[in-house]
Amino acid sequence: MQRLISDVDKAKFQAVLVWKISRLSRNMLDTLVLLDKFEEYDVKFISYSENFDTSSPNGKLIVQLMASIAEMERNTLSENVKLGMKQRALEGS
Template identity: 90%
Template sequence: MQRLISDVDKDKFQAILVWKISRLSRNMLDTLALLDKFEEYEIKFISYSENFDTSSPIGKLVVQLMASIAE
């Protein structure tokens, strides 16, 4: 996780792809903090098996629900 954050800070990514949001983190606060960091660096977040758009309010709500369930 620390390596991912370090590489995000170095602007190494255009997108982050995960199988499910639960693979990103098992902690809802960590997941939301990472998603905020991705947004700050304009990195697109893609969950392969779950379809949501984090650029819309509904998409952000879905992500929060999924992160809560993953926890």
């Protein structure tokens, strides 16, 4: 993430393309910081598989919701993995 911010500061590109917003970051705050940085340096953000426009108020809301969902999915997955490992340990597997 720090390298991406550094490259944005150096104007190394005009756009960032990701498959899904969760590929940019699975932390909502990090995602919003990056998107603010992109906007500050006029770097376009494109999510290939999701259709939203980060330049409009509605698009920004959608991005915030999707970033929040990505973070929740990451947290849920992490919790499920930990529970599974704990259960296997209890069973002696």
